[in-house]
Amino acid sequence: MRCYAVSFSLAFCLLVGTASAAAPPVLTPQQTKARELLAKIISYKSAVGPDETPALAEYLAGEFRSAGFKEEDLLLERYKDTAYLVVRYRGQPKPGHKAQPPILLLSHLDVVPALREHWKRDPFQLDEANGFFYGRGTLDVKSGVAVLTLLFQRLKQEHFVPTRDLVVVFSGDEETTGETTQELLTKHRDWVDAEYALNTDAGGGTLAPDGTARSYNIQTAEKTYASYKLSVYNTGGHSSRPRQDNAIYELADALKAVQAYRFPVMWSDTTLGYFKAMGATTAGPVGAAMQAFAAKPQDAAAAEVLWNDPNYVGPTRTTCIPTLLRGGHAENALPQQASATINCRLFPGVKPDEVQQTLQSLVGKAVEVTVLGDPHYSEGSPLRADVMAAVTAAVHARFPGIPLIPIQESGATDGIFYRAAGIPTYGISEIFIRPQDQFAHGLDERIPVQSYYDGLDHWYRIVKTLAGR
Ligand SMILES: [Zn+2]
Structure with a gap:
């Protein structure tokens, strides 16, 4: 068994590790909360058809409100059958420093449809088995929605004041037309204008067949x-x-x-x-x-x-x-x-x-x-030294020494719209997964449980490095 808590002492890990193999892993309060939030987010059928995306956006807005975010820092908008949510975490420049433009943190609320009769389990009910969380959107990309929500809650609780505004953006139709992102970039440009964006919906780590970490991809461009x-x-x-x-x-x-x-x-x-x-x-x-x-x-x-x-x-x-x-x-x-x-x-x-x-x-x-049709145009994003260093440090904290590989994918995520609008975007998912376990858009979509829990610190470290005092 593997120790779930990054912050546990080695002695405690060993103690837990010697317990019966059937014993459930001991979760930290933060992990318990992370599991509950992921289960809740998965339970919304935020796909074309039933489209519960507006209800999911409402629910998450409530999560941010209860963490202390003020109404003026929330933008929740209906768009056709869907909705999008933007949350601003106000920063303050270091004394004697100029204000810097915000950093965006991107994810999307919608998922590809999943039919109950095609799945062995209910796709909209989080299930844990064999070290995986199963459910539609576990990988693409409700885990990202959850980790960013938990990140803002944790930073608020710690009374963290970033050196610049941090802005979480949850779009509502990434899997179909990307119109919510395009509307944000035109109608609400003041909410999403930023120096660059970090995207949960691309990049991430590759595990070898035996489960050891092999490499980490940073997605900086999409064809x-x-x-x-x-x-x-x-x-x-x-x-x-x-x-x-x-x-x-x-x-x-x-x-x-x-x-x-x-x-x-x-x-x-x-x-x-x-x-x-x-x-x-x-x-x-x-x-x-x-x-x-x-x-x-x-x-x-x-x-x-x-x-x-x-x-x-x-x-x-x-x-x-x-x-x-x-x-x-x-x-x-x-x-x-x-x-x-x-x-x-x-x-x-x-x-x-x-x-x-x-x-x-x-x-x-x-x-x-x-x-x-109406094809899109997009720029590639330059490899920023500060982003590369922050991501490398976070990845190496989990898996020392593994190579980080910049990649250009045959898209597309919401990133193409941000890049086209002049906002460099970096896909830096927290998830490490074996290629044979990747079922995004397909049946039995899943993520390794360990990877999700460790991913909480991935985003925490990166944001603290890029916007910490
Ligand atoms: Zn996605």
């Missing part, structure tokens, strides 16, 4: 997603009178032009840091290419190796690939129309209309290139 339609039109005709101007041929030529093109290699301090760390533990030519790329991203041979590996091409450039194809209307007719969907993953900083222009120049004027 964005954009789809384009290539369309070719033709007058058509009878297939017994064939002509060389043919919508399907022209679309095929356009697709071959897209296939032959490679978007330019791009990099950031995050992707170079990522390839350096990954290269150190990856064998063979791919590992060597990672190290070469990290040392010199202009190394064309290294980029070529990574281009050919679907696992690693993503962090090296914008990519586009055809995913859907349509054309013609009858077996014996010349096609009047042919079209293809091209799905692209944009490197941070690349705008959707730039990719549209590139595609248009590749396929020529005869092919129409249109943007599908």
Whole structure:
């Protein structure tokens, strides 16, 4: 058995450890409260359909009020069927220092729907078994909501006065449209204007199959997603009178032009840091290419190796690939129309209309290139030394010496909206989990119990380092 309390003396750990294997772990008062709060938050069906997100936001507002937060520092707004909650923890600069902009602490209240009949257990009732907490949202990301709520309660109880405002932001539709975050950034910019944001909804630690800590990811950037339609039109005709101007041929030529093109290699301090760390533990030519790329991203041979590996091409450039194809209307007719969907993953900083222009120049004027939907644009966030140091210290307090790896993911979280609005955002989840235990959005979503309890100190340490006196 493992000792649950970080602050327990070793002697007490050993004492507990020698008790019968069936004995329940002894929880500290803080852990008991953390367990109860997580259970309560999980019990709200804050998914599209029953949408109990407004009720959850109300409940949490009550938690903050009872911890001593004043009405003027709470923003609770309904938005369509959902709601969002913002809580300001007022800071005070050190004597003789200028006021600094706030730090945001992000999470989201909504979850992906979960059907009772598909689950072995009630997805909206916290269940503890085999060292895991089970329930919809345990991982994505009600544990984050709970740890941030507990963090503010604990800091208030300790009469902590940060050197700058800390602002907890719980959005209400991260899993669907992200509109609550976009509304916050436009309508309530004064509430969420900040120097940077720390996000519970990304990053986090990886455990090896035997449960030992392997590495920790800090998410600093997300590729964005954009789809384009290539369309070719033709007058058509009878297939017994064939002509060389043919919508399907022209679309095929356009697709071959897209296939032959490679978007330019791009990099950031995050992707170079990522390839350096990954290269150190990856064998063979791919590992060597990672190290070469990290040392010199202009190394064309290294980029070529990574281009050919679907696992690693993503962090090296914008990519586009055809995913859907349509054309013609009858077996014996010349096609009047042919079209293809091209799905692209944009490197941070690349705008959707730039990719549209590139595609248009590749396929020529005869092919129409249109943007599908309303793709987003996002910047990457620079690796801030102060954030990196604070996160490294918190991670190493739990797992000394493990590598910290900056990552750029194929998003998206609410982070893309903050980054697009000029607020650098860092995904620094407190959870350590084995890849095979990750069931976010799926059945039997779970988190290791130990990781959740230890995560309370993760956020506490980071915030005290970044905004302490
Ligand atoms: Zn999430």
